[in-house]
Amino acid sequence: MKLNDKTDWYRVENINEVDSPALLIYPERVKENIRLALSMIDDPARLRPHVKTHKTIEATTLMMDAGITKFKCATIAEAEMLAMANATDVLLAYQPVQAKLKRFIALIKTYPGTEFSCLVDNIAAAENIAAAAVLHYISIPVYIDLNVGMNRTGIDPGEQAIKLYKKCAALKGIFPVGLHAYDGHIRTTDFQQRTDECNAVYNPVEQLQQELIQQGYATPAIVAGGSPTFPIHSKRVSIECSPGTFVFWDNGYRQSLPEQPFLPAALVVTRVISLPDKNKICLDLGHKSIAAENELGRRVWFINAPELKFVGQSEEHLVAEAPVGHSYQIGDVLYGMPIHICPTCALYERALTVEDNNVNGEWKIIARDRKINI
Numbered sequence: 001m002k003l004n005d006k007t008d009w010y011r012v013e014n015i016n017e018v019d020s021p022a023l024l025i026y027p028e029r030v031k032e033n034i035r036l037a038l039s040m041i042d043d044p045a046r047l048r049p050h051v052k053t054h055k056t057i058e059a060t061t062l063m064m065d066a067g068i069t070k071f072k073c074a075t076i077a078e079a080e081m082l083a084m085a086n087a088t089d090v091l092l093a094y095q096p097v098q099a100k101l102k103r104f105i106a107l108i109k110t111y112p113g114t115e116f117s118c119l120v121d122n123i124a125a126a127e128n129i130a131a132a133a134v135l136h137y138i139s140i141p142v143y144i145d146l147n148v149g150m151n152r153t154g155i156d157p158g159e160q161a162i163k164l165y166k167k168c169a170a171l172k173g174i175f176p177v178g179l180h181a182y183d184g185h186i187r188t189t190d191f192q193q194r195t196d197e198c199n200a201v202y203n204p205v206e207q208l209q210q211e212l213i214q215q216g217y218a219t220p221a222i223v224a225g226g227s228p229t230f231p232i233h234s235k236r237v238s239i240e241c242s243p244g245t246f247v248f249w250d251n252g253y254r255q256s257l258p259e260q261p262f263l264p265a266a267l268v269v270t271r272v273i274s275l276p277d278k279n280k281i282c283l284d285l286g287h288k289s290i291a292a293e294n295e296l297g298r299r300v301w302f303i304n305a306p307e308l309k310f311v312g313q314s315e316e317h318l319v320a321e322a323p324v325g326h327s328y329q330i331g332d333v334l335y336g337m338p339i340h341i342c343p344t345c346a347l348y349e350r351a352l353t354v355e356d357n358n359v360n361g362e363w364k365i366i367a368r369d370r371k372i373n374i
Contacts, residue, residue, distance in 0.1 A: 003032050003263060010267055010303055010335045013357045020271045020333070021289040023344070023351040025363055029265035030059060030247055034066045036261055037246050041234040048072050048091065048223055050244030051082060053342045055367035056351075059247055060085040072223065072242045073367075076103045080374055081367040083111035091223065092118040093180065093242075095125050095145065095153065105136050106374045117141035119180055121155045126168050133173030142168055143180040143223060146208070148201040150185050157181070157204040165212060165220075178221030181205045182242075187228040189256045198229045202236075228257055250341035251301045252294075264337050266351070268300065268344065270318070272332040279321055281308075281328045285336065286316040291343035300336040 003009065009026070012018065041047055048070040049063060060071070060082060070089040073079050082090045096104040096118055108116050120126045120142045133140045144161055147154030155161050157179075168176040186197045202224065209220050223240045225233040230243040245253055248266035268290055274282035290300050296310050300318075305328075308320040322328055338344040345351070346368045353361040366372060 003029055008357075010264075011357055012269070012354055012359055014359055015269070015333050018269060018352060018359055020269050021285050022269050023348040023365075024267045024269055024335075024354050024359070025248070025351045026265045026267075026354050027058075027062070028355060029263045031062055031066075033246050033249065033262045033265055034063055034068075036263075037230075037243065038066060038068075040231060041241060044068055045070070046234075046238070046240050048089075048240045048242045049247065050074070050093070050226065050242050051078050051367070053244045053345060054247050055081065055345060055365050056363045057081060057085045057366060058363040060087060063247075070240065072244075075367065075370070076100060076107060076374060077369055077372050078367040079104075079107055079116065080111070080372045083107065083114040083116075084366075084372070087114055090114055090116050091143065091180075092116060093145075093182070093223075095119045095121060096129065097125060101129060101132055103374050105132055105138070108138055108140065109136065110374060115141070117143060117177065119143050119145040119153075120164065120168065120174075121145040121147075121153055123164060123167050126164065126171060126174060130168075130171040130173035138173070140174045141177040142174050143178045143221075144168070144176060146179055146181045146205060148181045148183050148205065150182055154180075154182075157208045161208055162211060162215070165217070169217070176217075176220065178223060179205055179209060181222065181224045182226060183224070183229050184226050187256060189258070191231075191259050194228060195232050198225070198232045202233075227253060227260075231259060245341060248341045248345070250339060250344075251337040252298075252339040254337070266338070266341055266345070267303075268336045268338060270334050270336060272328050272330055272334070273317075275328070275330065276319065279324060279326070280311070281320050281322050281326075283318040283320065283334065284316060285318040286314055288315050289344075289347060290318075290336070290338060291340040291347070293343065294339055298339050300338055302334045302336050305334050 044067040050072045072091045145154040146157045227243040227245045233241045249262040270283045270285040312319040352359045
């Protein structure tokens, strides 16, 4: 039986041993999602998963066991987690400045078995990174961070990017190896429209790469996209793709990216703790247990209680309206699929693993902390 054919895959037989709220991870489904991601691309070397979703050594190890050797991350803790897992190629998709730069240098010196790289999007930052590297007798690979529509960091993929690339090539302590283009703003459900939008913002990146080649530089690597544009970028030749959410998936992407076959592999479990009136139930799933950046109705979807309508949430409680004549009782267990799994994982110190419908272990969400050792 295929994993997605089993309708009660999420139920935990020893749930009475589990306090709630809790984060559950289903490792067999995680392995299947890794297999599916690899099946969507021609070469594992072109897959550079972002670890912001899972933040665990265990998921990293499963990816490495499947042949994935390159990773992307956003924090020093995530980078250190990857090094602790013996990852050999780690891109910090961030421009380290001041204290973060000091930590990044310490990371490089502490874990010599891992090649670390980072982003730059301006000359001043590049000069600071280079100076720090020279001071510590190291040389750091850097990617030019390009703004292709997110409008948060990055530089326009034109003349200024060429100027920055040349500057990085001339500085001691750093050397440019590629271009980074995150198009996370492109997430429309219509796949053809998403493809057209993705191609439109990618074309200038490819043109920039060709211009740099014509000016005598070695072919710059391109790291592009996230989960919504992964199926599009995966068909290009040579570029590296950086999906992250695929490892656990969530109900947000399950609804908005129907063409992607990934399985929900991480859930939150909660219980009915109060019955305020005949049509309301209260669950122990507050802001501290589920990502709350979306409006109230789009934070969680209960597999075994899809009819609930949420009417209020606070730090430790979620109040829902149930149908007239409902049969919910104190202690009933609900299994929730987060709308956004990435920040939900960051709310938990550890996740319980479920295999054969029983909790049998745990994964520590080690990189949820801002600091592990460095």
